[in-house]
Amino acid sequence: MTDTVEKVATCPVAPHGWPNPLLPEYEQLPEGRPLTQVEMPSGSKAWLVAQHEQIQQLLADDRFSVEPHPTFPIRFPAPQELLDMIARDAKNLLVTMDAPRHTRIRGMALPDFTIRAAKKLGPRVQELIDVYLDRMQEQGSPVDLVQALALPLPAQVICELAGIPEAERDIFTKNAAIMVGTRHSYTMDEKLAANDELMKYFATLVTEKQDNPTDDMLGNFITRATKSEEFDHHGLTLMTKMLLLAGYEFIVNRIALGTQALLDHPEQLAALREDPEGLMPKTVDEILRYFSLVDEIIARVALADVEIDGVTIKEGEGILLLKGLADRDPQQYSSPDTFDIHRDARDHLAFGYGIHQCLGQHVARLMLELCLKSLITRYPNLHMVESSEPIELIDGLPPIHKLTVGW
Amino acid sequence: MKIHADRDRCIGAGLCALNAPTIFDQDDDGMVVLLDSSPTLDNSSDARRLAEDICPSKAIRITDG
Numbered sequence: 196m197t198d199t200v201e202k203v204a205t206c207p208v209a210p211h212g213w214p215n216p217l218l219p220e221y222e223q224l225p226e227g228r229p230l231t232q233v234e235m236p237s238g239s240k241a242w243l244v245a246q247h248e249q250i251q252q253l254l255a256d257d258r259f260s261v262e263p264h265p266t267f268p269i270r271f272p273a274p275q276e277l278l279d280m281i282a283r284d285a286k287n288l289l290v291t292m293d294a295p296r297h298t299r300i301r302g303m304a305l306p307d308f309t310i311r312a313a314k315k316l317g318p319r320v321q322e323l324i325d326v327y328l329d330r331m332q333e334q335g336s337p338v339d340l341v342q343a344l345a346l347p348l349p350a351q352v353i354c355e356l357a358g359i360p361e362a363e364r365d366i367f368t369k370n371a372a373i374m375v376g377t378r379h380s381y382t383m384d385e386k387l388a389a390n391d392e393l394m395k396y397f398a399t400l401v402t403e404k405q406d407n408p409t410d411d412m413l414g415n416f417i418t419r420a421t422k423s424e425e426f427d428h429h430g431l432t433l434m435t436k437m438l439l440l441a442g443y444e445f446i447v448n449r450i451a452l453g454t455q456a457l458l459d460h461p462e463q464l465a466a467l468r469e470d471p472e473g474l475m476p477k478t479v480d481e482i483l484r485y486f487s488l489v490d491e492i493i494a495r496v497a498l499a500d501v502e503i504d505g506v507t508i509k510e511g512e513g514i515l516l517l518k519g520l521a522d523r524d525p526q527q528y529s530s531p532d533t534f535d536i537h538r539d540a541r542d543h544l545a546f547g548y549g550i551h552q553c554l555g556q557h558v559a560r561l562m563l564e565l566c567l568k569s570l571i572t573r574y575p576n577l578h579m580v581e582s583s584e585p586i587e588l589i590d591g592l593p594p595i596h597k598l599t600v601g602w
Numbered sequence: 603m604k605i606h607a608d609r610d611r612c613i614g615a616g617l618c619a620l621n622a623p624t625i626f627d628q629d630d631d632g633m634v635v636l637l638d639s640s641p642t643l644d645n646s647s648d649a650r651r652l653a654e655d656i657c658p659s660k661a662i663r664i665t666d667g
């Protein structure tokens with residue numbers, strides 16, 4: 196293992212930040228996936244970690260931090276002003292907070308993200324799905340499933356969680372789609388404008404909910420957070436943005452990619468139709484495992500020297516956790532590149548691991564399960580159109596932004 | 603086997619209650635509640651998998667006896 200320490204390469208995950216084996220650099224990960232040291236654009240050192248077991252071990256270790264740090268591994272050359280802005284905002288975002296503050300703030304949101312809370316949303320999510328599928332039916336075969344269901348449904352579910360009134364939903368859905376859903380269709384200026392409009396709207400929403408508390412996920416969080424005096428108004432606005440947008444693109448892609456994977460594997464789809472109750476949870480986990488690759492990687496910085504499998508990660512060094520590759524780790528999963536809804540993939544890292552594991556995972560599961568169930572029940576002949584190039588990828592990489600289906 | 607659930611370590615991911623609902627529950631604050639500390643052999647493999655591979659905060663521990 197010691198010889199890998201000397202192999203300092205330029206970080207191969209920049210600039211996209213995607214641990215994607217489609218990128219040739221990934222083929223250079225040494226056999227057996229030992230920790231590999233790389234140099235970040237800033238000149239600081241970081242370690243690439245691609246083994247499932249090691250990633251779990253490191254994410255469960257509280258000697259690693261998500262908070263801003265002079266040598267935190269940032270995958271692009273960042274000007275000081277941007278770093279200052281990130282550091283300012285980081286104080287208000289759950290994803291860039293360490294324990295114990297993280298534990299307190301997460302606890303304020305948690306009661307509205309339990310399994311029971313997600314289950315309560317079920318009937319409303321199903322109603323919304325039925326509305327979109329009715330529209331799809333009226334439009335007639337074929338349709339782009341991303342525009343018809345995958346993009347609008349999660350936006351509406353998020354509006355339900357946030358208690359956003361019907362009349363104001365367009366502000367959210369329009370701008371959220373520009374920011375995350377169909378990213379290559381918009382310029383950076385358009386995305387910044389969408390961000391500004393959303394931040395203005397969220398600021399108003401926070402004030403409204405402080406003045407007239409509502410019983411929904413966001414309303415309850417704002418009530419608890421306001422009482423705690425942990426945030427100022429801008430901080431609450433930033434947290435609102437994080438809570439409402441963090442999982443949006445994730446679920447859009449899983450609905451589209453999951454549907455595509457099932458249509459690509461007709462035997463598995465037939466098995467799922469036979470036994471939807473029994474196989475759906477496994478199907479969802481397998482979709483999550485198989486498509487972990489499309490996500491951003493996880494980064495941390497060491498606050499102390501940490502030894503793992505004979506390698507010492509020194510205080511101040513970064514770690515880049517390639518969870519997408521880890522979810523295809525042959526030491527963890529047999530035939531990892533095969534999509535197989537019959538396998539036990541419950542330990543996938545799609546939602547992360549450790550104290551920052553995705554808060555909204557049960558809502559995400561609910562949406563994915565209900566969408567897939569509705570699609571396969573309602574359309575026994577669902578199939579892909581334009582099968583030679585069914586997925587339109589951005590810059591040759593996921594996420595998906597178009598999936599034409601017929602029935 | 604005996605199962606232990608550490609509510610101080612728990613982060614409320616709810617994966618135990620999702621995957622082994624006869625052994626674990628999630629309270630209104632999201633935290634783990636142990637329903638059955640000595641499950642039958644049928645359920646024990648799920649408990650072991652949860653403890654070793656799935657629980658993201660390592661809040662589940664299994665001891666002999």
